[in-house]
Amino acid sequence: MLSKLTLSNLSKFKSRSGLWAIIANTGWLFGDRILRMAASLIVGVWIARYLGVQQYGLFNYSLAYVTLFTPVLTLGLDEIVVRHVVKESFNKEEILGTTFWLKFLGGIASVILAVGSTVLLGERESLKISLVVILAVAGIFRASEAIELWFQSQVQAKYSVIAKNIAFLLNSLLKVGLILIHAPLLAFAWMTLAEMVMCAVGLVIAYQIKGNSFWLWRWSTTVAKNLLKESLPLIFSGFAIMIFMKIDQIMIGQMIGDQEVGVYSAAVRISELWYFIPAAIVSSVAPSIYAAKDKSETSYYQRIRRLLQLLNCISLAIAVPMTFLSDKIIAVMFGSGYAEAGTILAVHIWTSIFVFMGFASSPWFIAEGLNHVSLGKNVFGAILNIILNYLLIPQYAGLGAAIATIISQASAAFLCNAFDKRTQKIFKIQVQSLIPFFKH
Known part of the structure; x- marks a missing residue:
């Protein structure tokens, strides 16, 4: 009896130690x-x-x-x-x-x-x-x-x-x-x-x-082959993500000029400033999610759901006030020469909702061995982003690029999951996570 209690206490201690290590x-x-x-x-x-x-x-x-x-x-x-x-x-x-x-x-x-x-x-x-x-x-x-x-x-x-x-x-x-x-x-x-x-x-x-x-x-050639075999879809997925993040500035530069790139970059600098939050949280939590999958399916999905809920709440807490304060923030920080960036920032900041959601979902795709599916979604989103930029930038300049970014990010990180049987489970969790205090 004593040994059982001791083992139980040891297990709890290790669990708490692991939690404090993550924190x-x-x-x-x-x-x-x-x-x-x-x-x-x-x-x-x-x-x-x-x-x-x-x-x-x-x-x-x-x-x-x-x-x-x-x-x-x-x-x-x-x-x-x-x-x-x-x-x-x-x-x-x-x-x-x-x-x-x-x-x-x-x-x-x-x-x-x-x-x-x-x-x-x-x-x-x-x-x-x-x-x-x-x-x-x-x-x-x-x-x-x-x-x-x-x-x-x-x-x-x-x-x-x-x-x-x-x-x-x-x-x-x-x-x-x-x-x-x-x-x-x-x-x-x-x-x-x-x-x-x-x-x-x-x-x-x-x-x-x-x-x-x-x-x-x-x-090790063997290790290299194994790593590259597993990461190949992520390489192409990475290209798609980089297109999400950077093709707008390149297309603005090619279609309008460097000055408009400067204005747009000022807005994007503030909007993307917050992306460190999901990156930091996910990099700390991901190892525990991988470990949970091997032990308990319930615990595994519970951790993913909580991660999504947390990051969705944080992204909304950023996007809402930034929308109303964008003009003042740009004016104070960058000066009158960058004034047009205020409107761009008010729109582009809503991209964070889907960027945060994408970060939170990434451990699930890796743990489930669905990197190739993630690749397909990101490639679709990247192509959509290029098309929308081509259509919107000539008329709306940086604002058009911001709108294109939101639509393409929403499609890749969220909407695409609804149309693939393999990803409908994570889509359901994503939808649930958008509802505060939802209980499974």
């Missing part, structure tokens, strides 16, 4: 994102005012173009690697080492694609080409994020948070210095590259301090 991990991720949000907002707005609408638009156009190729350097590996390390911690050196080299090769490939396509598309402006080259090369150093995935799998985000934030804060101060010395636009691109290098160094140091050795990592 603490989420707290560190939130602290990281809030610090970054505040600093990047202050410095970013300062840079926007310093550069002016035209150059700010040029920088964001180049950044958006490079970002389109992010799926090539990340290879859709992040959540998959976390899940594999959780289940196969004994094999972490092979998993992490293989992940590092895959991301490194992906980074090189993304540089070739970004720069090559820029030239092939007939771009002749040397400044724009230089911006694309520098910003693309910065992505190579993201291979070090394999270390961050290890910390995520162990629910120990604080170590990667500290390492990356030291680099981020130092880089922010250097950017302020660039403004004070009246540096040219290209200097800010070089500083973006410098931040990636500093983050990589910081992560390696944090990993070593925790008693691990980067030098023990090793390549």
